[in-house]
Structure formats: structure tokens, C-alpha cells
Amino acid sequence: MDARLAVRRKPEFRNEEATLLSSIGQDGEVAIYYLYDAFDATEEDLVALRESVVADSRVDELVELPAPAELGNYLAVEPLPGQYDQRADAAEQALRLLRPETRAQITSATLYVFDSPVNDAVRSFLINPVESGEKNLSVLRRPSMGEIEPLKEYPGFTELDDEGLAELLAADGMAMSLADLKTIQDYFRSEGRTPTEVELSALDTYWSDHCRHTTFNTELTSIENNEPRFAAQLDRALRRYDELRELNGRTHKPRTLMDMGTIMGRELRRTGVMDDQEVSEEINACSVYVDVEGDDRKWLLMFKNETHNHPTEIEPFGGASTCLGGAIRDPLSGRSWVYQAMRLSGAGDINTPREQTLEGKLPQRDISSRAAAGYSSYGNQIGLATTGVRELVHPGYVAKRMELGAVVAAAPADNVKRLEPAPGDVVIMLGGRTGRDGVGGATGSSKAHDEDSLGRSGAEVQKGNPVNERKIQRLFRREDVATKIVRCNDFGAGGVSVAVGELADSIDIHLERVPLKYAGLNAREIAISESQERMALVVRPEDADFIIAAAAEENIEAVALADITDTGRLRMFMGDEVVFDLSREFIDTNGADRAQNVEMVAAEGGVVKQAPASVLESLRAATAGSQEGMIEQFDSTVGRSTVLMPYGGATQKTDEQASIQTLPVDGGTSTASVMTWGYSPSLADESPYLMGSYSVVEALAKLAAAGGDPRGAWLSVQEYFQRLDQDPQRWGEVAQALLGLLEAQDGFQVAAIGGKDSMSGTYGEDLHVPATLVTFAVAAMDETDAISAAIPAGNFDLYLFAHKPLESGEPNYEQLNELFAAVRELRPAAASAVTNADLAATLVNMAVGNGVGLEVSLTEAPLGSIVVAVPAGQAVEGAGAGAGAGAVKIGATDESGTLRFGAESFTVSEALEAMESGYREVFPLNEYEGEPLPEFANQVNETETDLQSPGKKDVHVLLPVFPGTNSEYDMAEAFVAAGATYEFHVIRNLTPAMLAEDTKAFIEKLKDADILAFSGGFSLGDEPDGSAKFIAAFLRSDDVAAAVKEFVAGNGLVLGICNGFQALVKSGFLPYGDPAQLREDSPTLAHNRQLRHVSRIATTRVATVNSPWLRGFEPGQTHLMPVSHGEGRFVVSEDEARRLFEAGQVAFQYVDTGGDADGGAEGVPTMAAPANPNGSSYAIEGIVSADGRILGKMGHPERFREGLMRNIPGIGEQDIFGNAVRWVRGE
Known part of the structure; x- marks a missing residue:
């Protein structure tokens, strides 16, 4: 039988109803019901569902709903067909536990009943068309996944002229260029046939900017420097780039943004400065060798960053959750255990009223709150400590949100075998099942947005399933499994076509073997779906049964999906039908050759803000504000490895600048990894060149302040810019940032050994994200060397190690190296890098954690400067006006709880009120009065x-x-x-x-x-x-x-x-x-x-x-x-x-x-x-x-x-x- 069950909280547990009314700014009343439609259920199934699955009798009540016409003002919301519904899935699994013989299928929905008509504002708040739709309560019918759609055919494709090809591009919504499609046309002319829909869709994915970094691999035919302020510096950086190309035998290669960003890594490997990077054909994540205390084996430390800007903009919860899921899968595919995460996001003003939301956009407050919920939900469920979280605020991020995740992982090096696939090897697919969710995600992420994006992007966004990914983590942690993996790739953008297709030059893939979430998918959908939590691994044929059995031991479904061949071709079969058959040589061309002229000009400049009237007022700025209400949502202690809590001090109010976790060694170790980030949106408005260089300065300053050694750091970068098109000046903006990055790497003798790029930060024609280049710095350290930013209670002297930029404003690398070394030698009681050149805000943050008082004389503190606290009276090496490190005593602490900056003074409580004001409305603090206890x-x-x-x-x-x-x-x-x-x-x-x-x-x-x-x-x-x-x-x-x-x-x-x-x-x-x-x-x-x-x-x-x-x-x-x-x-x-x-x-x-x-x-x-x-x-x-x-x-x-x-x-x-x-x- 089919039945509908409805659950409502008992009156004393209806907090969600009051919260919803507050969120939508509506008076009156609302009742929220949780609906479960059960199909093919027996009476025994329904009893089990009522008594043990859908309702907790101590919290919930089962109710009989009246007919829809009698409900009054209501809105019922359900997931779109094909989206992963964790609630319904869990209900089915719990029912199977109680009733193993059940055949029932379950769907879920939420019903809202208001005491007034449901207006458009309420409807848009509750329904995001990308992920959900309105449920028809008048019928009880399971959603249909539809019949298998026949594949399109393209008769006459090889004869189309440019206009016909352009029409095809538009009709199929492809992300590739017309030149790419003409290249495909030429290839199929040579093959003497027309392409299949699977071939065109898979190539569109393969060659997308998201998958193949086509923008960053475009040849820069000329670089013209017309930037007036930094003309000499940019010319110098270009000369150095060309010199490095010659030193590293790269002059026969085209100049590209990718080459510009990675050339320093080649140079430091050549000179032996960086001899600890693991280099192999299999690229899962940045990977370096480290020594671990208490373990004689070498370990691999891996780290990775990636953005999910496009999906998070249109479906914040799912987009942000899969941002983390995708970041985890990269090092996980390298057989390493992911144990550390950071999150950096970019938003507009989240306090903007909903009615001021741009057409086709979600409100900034909703994107921010739902994205935080999504990222934290995934990390909390999978069990990943997230100990560095920050949201940057800039009006440009209204164009498209930045959702950036970074993770760190580790594994014994002996567990990771970097072998070559050979004919006869088997490709095993394991993990989650495949659905329509994520079809077109890679190509969608490569596009700019407009007011119609929300309505057409539903299939591009996936829902994460961290429970499944956790199982894969456990499986890959097993030495007997990891050592049998020849090569591995995660299912990210492009699905089967890319994940399996990249594993070897010659592969036969059998799409009919792919486990599906539901019937109705055709070969194209199976080939390119980006459904989450899946892995593809190559094993020797004699190990295939063992791996499949080991996966089953960890509750994971696994199938032999493909075979390594020696044909030089990638082929996909759907049963006996060949639906994809292309030469590897053609696939690896990555499409038509791309060339671009570049012109570097002055930045347009951002909004000039009026200087705050006082220090206290400056604490209300987004750059100085506390985001505690948001950050507390992220599990920061799972893993038994957290060296520094995100907020330090007895009151847990000092925002730490570094994520530090010990490595996942059985029995424990004191060896830890430290990760920091650097980027300033306001500096990006001033100069992309300065922004690129100072991103490294800031990341390394934070690392030094936290007790790490910048000399042993490795970098990874994230670039996020406006849509470039063929505009030389837009390309020049990126080039300036990368040249600044290049000089910073050279000045510190550290290298970026990985990164990701996204060039789609445009909405319409006029709204663009700020030039964004985020640098992540990672180093190994001992946990005992970690330094908190929270000044301890007691009496301490405060010193500023001030960065002394060159007259032009560019970093003084020689002095910064001395400064960082001096701080490391000092081992202060507390330390913090000065962010946003705001010394006062930095000091206040350091003070509030333990409620200490300050008396300080403010002075200039450019980015790169570090404040330290040392016991009162302690001598500080390098102090004095002429010292290279530049340490100057600026004040002292006391136990007064009053913060004094010259003539201005205020209490710690007043400081916290100001700091917490900006995010309090959207992310309330966990504060409330309590009634007396008996x-x-x-x-x-x-x-x-x-x-x-x-x-x-x-x-x-x-x-x-x-x-x-x-x-x-x-x-x-x-x-x-x-x-x-x-x-x-x-x-x-x-x-x-x-x-x-x-x-x-x-x-x-x-x-x-x-x-x-x-x-x-x-x-x-x-x-x-x-x-x-x-x-x-x-x-x-x-x-x-x-x-x-x-x-x-x-x-x-x-x-x-x-x-x-x-x-x-x-x-x-x-x-x-x-x-x-x-x-x-x-x-x-x-x-x-x-x-x-x-x-x-x-x-x-x-x-x-x-x-x-x-x-x-x-x-x-x-x-x-x-x-x-x-x-x-x-x-x-x-x-x-x-x-x-x-x-x-x-x-x-x-x-x-x-x-x-x-x-x-x-x-x-x-x-x-x-x-x-x-x-x-x-x-x-x-x-x-x-x-x-x-x-x-x-x-x-x-x-x-x-x-x-x-x-x-x-x-x-x-x-x-x-x-x-x-x-x-x-x-």
C-alpha cells in the first residue's frame, strides 16, 4: 500500500517555527510538518515507520492531515526529482534495519501552513528552484525519473558551416568555443563519421576550463606593460620569468598563465632548494615528504584547495557541502587520510535587506548562512576538523560568491604506490551510485552568470553524501588496500568520462555496469554525471576480487567498470553499442589552440571608504569583525589532533590565524601541519600586482606568528577573476597578480606547487568579483612550537616587528625574512600577524581571549608586520629603530580589562560588542539567559x-x-x-x-x-x-x-x-x-x-x-x-x-x-x-x-x-x- 505520514514537533520543541517567522520577517503563526510518502509498504512497515523511524515520541507527534483544500495557506516543498534526499534515504535504511524484507520506497517533503497568504517573498525563501519544487499534496505518487531518452544524432555535422556550428553550440548549451567545435568537426571528417551525443558532451566536459584549465593554458602571444605605478616592477618580473623559463628549459613551450604560476616550483627543484616534493604522473594533490616524530617511516603530506563558486551561488547548501567533499576526494584518491580543513568564502554585505536582491540572485544573507550550513554539515558528518574559517566581504562577490575549501592529508609513503597501468589491468568504480545530479556541472562552472542562471542550472548541482565518503576514507586507510592500488582518480567534474578516462591512454569503459540511483539514465547522463562520493582505481587483475571484497567489508558498493587496453583509444560501451570511440591523441589536444594578447594597466580602484572616527568604531568593520556565530558551526576537534582551537583564550574570543593539526599517526605524534592563507580584497582594488605579492607575505606572516617556519613552507594558490573573454586588459589583471606571486616566491624562496583557477566571476556585463589570488601556506612543525594569538593573563610587554615596505609599496623581502626569523627565534608568549594593516584591531583581537587590558601607542603596521607579547621586562633581540627585524615596543598589558589607545579607551566588553555586531544578525551568537536551577x-x-x-x-x-x-x-x-x-x-x-x-x-x-x-x-x-x-x-x-x-x-x-x-x-x-x-x-x-x-x-x-x-x-x-x-x-x-x-x-x-x-x-x-x-x-x-x-x-x-x-x-x-x-x- 501507499501512505503518507506527517510529523510535527510537540509544542515545547517548536523552535524552528519561531525561527522561520523571524527569518522571513513575518508576524503571525506557522506550523511545520515533516512528510514521508511510503510506497509499496505493508502495514508492518508503516507501524515500524511510525513507532521507530520518522517520529521520536518524546519530541514529535504523528498527525493526520486534513485534505489540502482544508489546510488553508500552505506551501509543500520537496527535493527535485533526481536530487539526493538524505532524509528519505535514511528513513529507508532505518526501516530495512527493522524490517529486512521490506520493499517500501520513501520520499520526503516539508509542509508549511501559515495563518496568512503565502506571498512571493516567502515562496522564494522556502523554494530554491535549483534544488526543490512545490509538492502537489492532492496526489500520492512516487516521482518518476522518466524514460531513457534516446541519444541525439547529428546528421550532416561534418558539413556544417560556421553559422551552423554556432547554432549547434547555442542549442546544446555547450561551454566550448566555436574553434573547439570546428576542431571536433575536422577530427570526425578524418574519422569518416558523425559524433555521438556522448562524444560531444564528454569533450565539452573534458575541454572545459574547469577540467583542463584552458584559460590558464592559453598562449600569451604578447604582454604589453602599460601599468604606470608599477611599470618597472612588472618589467623586472617579466624578465625574471623569461630567465626562469630559460634556466628550466621551457623556452620551446608557450608562455601561459599556468607556466607563470608554476615556474618557481621548477626552479626550486632544479636548484635543490625544494627537494621534498613528490613528483609523479599521478597528480591527486600537492604532495611532499615529511619526517614524523615517533615513526621511522617517511610520510607524504598532501594538501589541496578548490572552489565551488558556481554551485554555491545557485544552491548554497549543496554547493558548499560538495566543495568540501570534492576537496577531500583529491588527496583521498592519493590514498591519504584527510584530517584538517580551512574554509574561506567571499560575500557581499550579508545584512543587505532581501528586497534589495538583484534579479535572478539569492539574497546574500541566505547564500552566506546556507553555505556555512552546507560546508559545516559535510565536514561535521565526515569527521573533519575545520579550524580556520573566514568570510571576506566585498561588493564584487555579489557577482558570484567565492566558496573556497582547503584540506590537508597524510599517509605513510609506503602505502602510496605510483605505478603505471598496463593492458589487462582492471578499473574498479566504488562508492556512491550515479544519478542525474551534477550533469553539466563542469561546464556550468566554466560559465559566467546572468539573471536566468538559477532557473536553468538545477541538474548541475549535486547533494553530498558524507556518510559514503567516510566509508571510502576507512577503506583507503587500510594498508592492504592502499598498496594494491596502481593509480586512482576521484569522480569530480566530468564523471565517468573524465575520472576513468584520465587513468590511462587506452581504456574500454562499460557504462551499463555503473550502479544507478534509479532507472531512466541514458549513456550520456551516465558518462558525465558528477554524482558525488565515487572513486575509480586501477588494480592488477589478480587484485580486483580482493578490492571489491574489501570494499564490501566497509559497506561500499564496488564494480569492475573498465579495462586497460593498448589501442590508444578511449572507448565507452552501453551494452554492445559503442557510444564513445576517440583517439587519446585527439582528446589530449584539449581543443583548439588558444592565443591571447595581454595588456597590463592600472587597476580601476575600489570604493573609497571614510576612515573610522575611532578605534572602537573600526572594530565594526567587516575586516575586523568577529564571525563566531558562523565559525562555531564547524566541528573543530574531531580527529584528536587540534593544536589550536579556532578561538583561543579562557573566554574563547581570540580569533586564531592558523590551522594546526597533528598528523593521523596511530598512537599519536607531536608532528603537526600548519596551514594559513593570505589575500586582501582592498589591496586587489588598488593593484593586482601588490595583491599577488602580499598574499604570500600575509600567509607566511601568519605562519611565522603561529610558530611555523616560513623557510620550510609550501604554497598552493587559488585564482578567481572576472570572465576574461578576449579582453587584453582583463587578462593583464591576472598576469599582474601572477607576476606579483612570482616575485614573492622568489623573494622568500618558497614555491606554489599546486592550485586551482576559476575565471567566471561575472554577473551580467558590469558586475565582477574582485581580482582574487589566495595563497595558502603549509608547513610541518612540532605541536610544542605552536603559538596562540591570545595574550595570556598577567603582565606582558608588546612589541611590533614592523614590516618596512620599499618606497614603491612593494614588499621588502630581505627585511621580511629577517623579521620572520627573529619572531621564530624569540618564541613569544603570544603573536599575531597584523592583518589589513590594522594594528589596533589586531591588538584587540589578541586581548579579548583572556580579557587582558592594554595600553598601546599606535604606529604604522604594514601588511607583513607581526605583534608579539613577551613577559614584562624580557629583552627582545632586534629591537631598536635601526634593527633589520624592526622590533619596537608599543605597549604593555595589565589586568584592568580596559583597552587604551592614546586618548581613547574602552572595555573588553565594549570591544566585543563592536566586533560581533556585523555578523550577529545573520549568525546569532550562542548567548541566552538561563532560568535558576532547583x-x-x-x-x-x-x-x-x-x-x-x-x-x-x-x-x-x-x-x-x-x-x-x-x-x-x-x-x-x-x-x-x-x-x-x-x-x-x-x-x-x-x-x-x-x-x-x-x-x-x-x-x-x-x-x-x-x-x-x-x-x-x-x-x-x-x-x-x-x-x-x-x-x-x-x-x-x-x-x-x-x-x-x-x-x-x-x-x-x-x-x-x-x-x-x-x-x-x-x-x-x-x-x-x-x-x-x-x-x-x-x-x-x-x-x-x-x-x-x-x-x-x-x-x-x-x-x-x-x-x-x-x-x-x-x-x-x-x-x-x-x-x-x-x-x-x-x-x-x-x-x-x-x-x-x-x-x-x-x-x-x-x-x-x-x-x-x-x-x-x-x-x-x-x-x-x-x-x-x-x-x-x-x-x-x-x-x-x-x-x-x-x-x-x-x-x-x-x-x-x-x-x-x-x-x-x-x-x-x-x-x-x-x-x-x-x-x-x-x-
Whole structure:
């Protein structure tokens, strides 16, 4: 049967409805219903869906909807056909867990019922035509994917004249040029046939600017220098470029922007300055060799940056999420583990009223907020620490948003075999299935935008599936898998045609073998779809079965898709039909030769802004403003590797400038990677040449200030410019930036060894993005060398190491090298590069983290300058007016909490109010008052556990891994550090047989375990509409529930952290120890009070010691605790809470330390945020079962070890793992 289920939150959980009304600026009321249409469902299926899948009885209520005509003013929204619907997918998977025999299919939608008519503004806010449409509630019909469309034919193609070819280009919406199409015509004349639609579409993708960097590889036939201010400097840079071409044997090659950007890497390899870069035919990401503390093997450090400007502009959530997903897949295809991320975005003024939005555009506030949600959602789900986030503001980014992600990865070098594919080798495709999502994405990204872009780009945007990509990460982390991979490529732009087509010169691809999301796709769609989370890998024929089986062990679908041949041709088959058959030689021409004249002229200049009236007023500027409300959405601690939190200091208010994470070495290491970025939009308005050079200066200054060594840095760049067309002056803008980049690399003797370019930042004819060249700097360092920007409490002297630019304004590289070396030698207590030449804003940022007072004499501080804090009275080498490093004492700190700049003074609180004003409206801070707690919630229970230890010497931990689990390695490391052994057990759900097999194996393995631990993550992406439903359903199944109860009764211990805690609570194992006792009014974990993810450090106190997990603690003892979750609000009735406190079952509470939260002394439980980060009832962070054997908590003690989170004063270990292991041993 077919049925529709409707779910609404219970009244006390309807925060989303109030938030929606606030967002659209509408009074009145709205009701939000979550709809699930089930097709081919049995009555038993529907019972399971109602009771265990779509609704949580403690939070939700199932409702019967009236007929559509009786709903009144409503709007129902559903995903477009073909878009990935994570909610519906998760509902189906959870149902299959409970009902393996089910054949039901599910779709989802959201229904909004208003008390007033739905106007166009509301409709446009709720429906983005790129990803969603209005649902017809009057019918219950599954969406049709349509019949397979026959491939187009092109009779007479080889005879078309230029006008006919131009008409074909326009009719098919191709991105290639007319010259490219004429080249194709000539080729098919020589082949004596007409092209297939697959061939034309695949070549359009292959030769797109996105895939083949056609703009950057265009020959620069002449470069004319008419830039008046920097004429001599640009001539000098051009001479140096030509000299480097000669020194590196490149004079027979054309001059191109690509050559200009990469020539310094060749030079430093030639001279031996850079001898650590890995160079191979397989290019997945920037790759360098590094030594790792505690491991004798060489490691490969990989890093990559990429933008998703086009998709994020038109569908912000999906575009930003796949920006990160795509960035991850590049180094992942290199068999490395991605563990570190940064995000840099470019927006217009996000506070612009919606009614001022340009025609055909989404409002800037919506793009910004939804993009932040998308990028953070993907990273949070896959388990990637994002520790550097910044949004740049410039009116030019209204033309097209910048969405830029950068990641760092690492792997033992021995795991990565760079081999040559040979005839007979097999190409395996593994990962997600293929759909229409992403068809045309590469070509779309290569186009400029106009007012019609939104309406025609739906198929070009994909929805990411981080749960699938996490599985591939686990697979490639296995040495036995990685070492059998000959070559690998990720499925990015161009889909099968590019990902598989690039692996070797001669390949036969069998498109009919591609696993599909749904029927109805033709050969063209299968060949070019950019559906996410897929990999193509070449293996020797004898290893193919092993790889497919290993993928299945990790819950991944894999097929043998193609064969390496020796024909010199790329061929694609759809069954017996040949749909693509081209010579590799022709494909690799990349289309028609391109040539362009270049003219370098003066920049037009940006908007001249009036200087702020005061320092305090300057803090309200976008360049100085805090973006805490946005940045807190990004998980910054997953991976047990975070050296610096994004915000440092006791109050977590100092914005750090560097992302620093330790490498993913089993057993841990102190070797870390540091990544920084540099770019100034205002400098771009002044001069692209200065912008290019100072992007390197800024990135290296930040790296030096954070404790890294710029001399050992590697660079990667991201270029983003307006559409160039054939305008020599637009090309000259890019050339100036690259020549500035070239000189900076030369001056610092560091090289850009990778990068990405995008030349489509134009809207209409007159609106363009600012000239954008972002430099990322990466270096290896030891975690002990990391320096925070947060000035510690106490008395410190402040010194400015001032950059002294040349008279022309260009960087003084000789002096900057001395400056960076002097800062590194000094090892200051705190340091920060001066950004935007704003010394006052830099100092304020350094002060607010620990609330210190300042007295400072302001002076010039050009970009490249660094401020340091040293203990009062300490001598500083290089201080004095004539010293090369240029250190000058500019002031000192005190404990007054007042910031004094000459005659102006203001408090830290006033500074924060100004800094936080710009982004507060769109990204509210996690701040609210809390109601007083009853007396029983302020008490601690001092009763100690009297459970008898089993007295076992060897302690073994079972760690189940569910779809969406992302913290299992952190949990394993914590238990290993405590002296235990562990085993992962993957719960697979690709087929009912796999699920049944793994369930049975789980029960058997539990018999040999002493501890069962459920790790953090996002079970099926916290879908359908709620956290941990899949795991909870697994735990409630009869056989598993009985096995876990028997395990606990037999002296076993159970732990659930974050997602694991959610599963224990929603299954009934907490607080009752038995799912049978679960009631409608039982405690639950709901969405955070502010309806967004929160990642920060909270303070918790020990509320009881009545458990083996807590036996080593003192009642009332406090810990600084990483928290990172979206559904961490513990909700419980007063009667049940009182019972839990009296029974000693409340393990931990959030407490106020007297810092951010209003009122209260240190260690006092609080309902106020941010001390209580999620609004948990009675400040409860964790609970134990009545016998103390089961512990669940939202905080992440497994993510900390000594040496991490160094910018959080007083942070230390909460050793629940050691407590448990010692109890099992009887110690």
C-alpha cells in the first residue's frame, strides 16, 4: 500500500517555527510538518515507520492531515526529482534495519501552513528552484525519473558551416568555443563519421576550463606593460620569468598563465632548494615528504584547495557541502587520510535587506548562512576538523560568491604506490551510485552568470553524501588496500568520462555496469554525471576480487567498470553499442589552440571608504569583525589532533590565524601541519600586482606568528577573476597578480606547487568579483612550537616587528625574512600577524581571549608586520629603530580589562560588542539567559561505586562502526592510551543479508569484550529528522537488546559519547538499562536550543562518582571539555530529573566558570549559554545507568590529550577511559 505520514514537533520543541517567522520577517503563526510518502509498504512497515523511524515520541507527534483544500495557506516543498534526499534515504535504511524484507520506497517533503497568504517573498525563501519544487499534496505518487531518452544524432555535422556550428553550440548549451567545435568537426571528417551525443558532451566536459584549465593554458602571444605605478616592477618580473623559463628549459613551450604560476616550483627543484616534493604522473594533490616524530617511516603530506563558486551561488547548501567533499576526494584518491580543513568564502554585505536582491540572485544573507550550513554539515558528518574559517566581504562577490575549501592529508609513503597501468589491468568504480545530479556541472562552472542562471542550472548541482565518503576514507586507510592500488582518480567534474578516462591512454569503459540511483539514465547522463562520493582505481587483475571484497567489508558498493587496453583509444560501451570511440591523441589536444594578447594597466580602484572616527568604531568593520556565530558551526576537534582551537583564550574570543593539526599517526605524534592563507580584497582594488605579492607575505606572516617556519613552507594558490573573454586588459589583471606571486616566491624562496583557477566571476556585463589570488601556506612543525594569538593573563610587554615596505609599496623581502626569523627565534608568549594593516584591531583581537587590558601607542603596521607579547621586562633581540627585524615596543598589558589607545579607551566588553555586531544578525551568537536551577540540581552525589571488578588483566573494547560514525579512531586511541585493546566492527546495510550477518557477528564479538563503546558521529547524517535513530533501532532489536543486557549483567561496561549517547538514550539503555522501560515521557536528546551545531570548549563538573567510569574523580571536580553537536540538549521532566539526581545517575553537568555566562561562581551548574552550550535541562551533560555500568555523555574527552588545544588555559584530561580500564583490571 501507499501512505503518507506527517510529523510535527510537540509544542515545547517548536523552535524552528519561531525561527522561520523571524527569518522571513513575518508576524503571525506557522506550523511545520515533516512528510514521508511510503510506497509499496505493508502495514508492518508503516507501524515500524511510525513507532521507530520518522517520529521520536518524546519530541514529535504523528498527525493526520486534513485534505489540502482544508489546510488553508500552505506551501509543500520537496527535493527535485533526481536530487539526493538524505532524509528519505535514511528513513529507508532505518526501516530495512527493522524490517529486512521490506520493499517500501520513501520520499520526503516539508509542509508549511501559515495563518496568512503565502506571498512571493516567502515562496522564494522556502523554494530554491535549483534544488526543490512545490509538492502537489492532492496526489500520492512516487516521482518518476522518466524514460531513457534516446541519444541525439547529428546528421550532416561534418558539413556544417560556421553559422551552423554556432547554432549547434547555442542549442546544446555547450561551454566550448566555436574553434573547439570546428576542431571536433575536422577530427570526425578524418574519422569518416558523425559524433555521438556522448562524444560531444564528454569533450565539452573534458575541454572545459574547469577540467583542463584552458584559460590558464592559453598562449600569451604578447604582454604589453602599460601599468604606470608599477611599470618597472612588472618589467623586472617579466624578465625574471623569461630567465626562469630559460634556466628550466621551457623556452620551446608557450608562455601561459599556468607556466607563470608554476615556474618557481621548477626552479626550486632544479636548484635543490625544494627537494621534498613528490613528483609523479599521478597528480591527486600537492604532495611532499615529511619526517614524523615517533615513526621511522617517511610520510607524504598532501594538501589541496578548490572552489565551488558556481554551485554555491545557485544552491548554497549543496554547493558548499560538495566543495568540501570534492576537496577531500583529491588527496583521498592519493590514498591519504584527510584530517584538517580551512574554509574561506567571499560575500557581499550579508545584512543587505532581501528586497534589495538583484534579479535572478539569492539574497546574500541566505547564500552566506546556507553555505556555512552546507560546508559545516559535510565536514561535521565526515569527521573533519575545520579550524580556520573566514568570510571576506566585498561588493564584487555579489557577482558570484567565492566558496573556497582547503584540506590537508597524510599517509605513510609506503602505502602510496605510483605505478603505471598496463593492458589487462582492471578499473574498479566504488562508492556512491550515479544519478542525474551534477550533469553539466563542469561546464556550468566554466560559465559566467546572468539573471536566468538559477532557473536553468538545477541538474548541475549535486547533494553530498558524507556518510559514503567516510566509508571510502576507512577503506583507503587500510594498508592492504592502499598498496594494491596502481593509480586512482576521484569522480569530480566530468564523471565517468573524465575520472576513468584520465587513468590511462587506452581504456574500454562499460557504462551499463555503473550502479544507478534509479532507472531512466541514458549513456550520456551516465558518462558525465558528477554524482558525488565515487572513486575509480586501477588494480592488477589478480587484485580486483580482493578490492571489491574489501570494499564490501566497509559497506561500499564496488564494480569492475573498465579495462586497460593498448589501442590508444578511449572507448565507452552501453551494452554492445559503442557510444564513445576517440583517439587519446585527439582528446589530449584539449581543443583548439588558444592565443591571447595581454595588456597590463592600472587597476580601476575600489570604493573609497571614510576612515573610522575611532578605534572602537573600526572594530565594526567587516575586516575586523568577529564571525563566531558562523565559525562555531564547524566541528573543530574531531580527529584528536587540534593544536589550536579556532578561538583561543579562557573566554574563547581570540580569533586564531592558523590551522594546526597533528598528523593521523596511530598512537599519536607531536608532528603537526600548519596551514594559513593570505589575500586582501582592498589591496586587489588598488593593484593586482601588490595583491599577488602580499598574499604570500600575509600567509607566511601568519605562519611565522603561529610558530611555523616560513623557510620550510609550501604554497598552493587559488585564482578567481572576472570572465576574461578576449579582453587584453582583463587578462593583464591576472598576469599582474601572477607576476606579483612570482616575485614573492622568489623573494622568500618558497614555491606554489599546486592550485586551482576559476575565471567566471561575472554577473551580467558590469558586475565582477574582485581580482582574487589566495595563497595558502603549509608547513610541518612540532605541536610544542605552536603559538596562540591570545595574550595570556598577567603582565606582558608588546612589541611590533614592523614590516618596512620599499618606497614603491612593494614588499621588502630581505627585511621580511629577517623579521620572520627573529619572531621564530624569540618564541613569544603570544603573536599575531597584523592583518589589513590594522594594528589596533589586531591588538584587540589578541586581548579579548583572556580579557587582558592594554595600553598601546599606535604606529604604522604594514601588511607583513607581526605583534608579539613577551613577559614584562624580557629583552627582545632586534629591537631598536635601526634593527633589520624592526622590533619596537608599543605597549604593555595589565589586568584592568580596559583597552587604551592614546586618548581613547574602552572595555573588553565594549570591544566585543563592536566586533560581533556585523555578523550577529545573520549568525546569532550562542548567548541566552538561563532560568535558576532547583536546589536538587546543584547537589553532587558522593556515593562511590561498590561494583566488584572482574579482575581481568587484558581489557578488550568492541567499537561498532555504523553508517555515519566518525569518531571511532579517536575513541580507539583513547582506550589504547589507557592500556586496552580494541576491535572495530562495521555494521553494513548494503543488503539485508549483510545486516543480518553483521548483527549476528556483533552479538558473538560482544561475548569476548569487556567494554562496548559507541563513538560519536552522525548516524545516517542524523536522519530521518533526528539523531542516532539507526543505532537506536539496532539496539532495540530483540536479539541485540538481549545480548547487550546480558553483557552488562555479566560485568561489561558500556560507553556512548555524543551520537553514542544519543543512541543509548533513544534506545532506553540510558537511563534504564533496558529498552523495554522506554516511555513517551522518558528523557531524550533534542536539537540545541539555538537550532545549530555548536563546537567549542565547555566546562563540566562531576556530579557523581557512583560508576566504574567515574571512580577516579572527586565529586564537584571540573573539566574543560570539547563539545561538538547539533542535537545535544538533554530534555527531561522535573520529576524524572529529581529521580536521576537522587539516584546518583547524573554524571556530569555544564557549569558556569564566571567567564562568558552571566552570574554564578566557578563550578555552578547553569542554564545560561554559552556555558550550557545546548540548553540541556538541569545542565545535564551526561548520565549513568542505575548500576553505573553504562555511561553516556555529549562531551568528547577522547578528543583531548596532552599537547592539544594549547590555546585553552587550564584544559586537561578527563580520563574516563583509564578509570574504566583500571576497574576492569581491579586496580
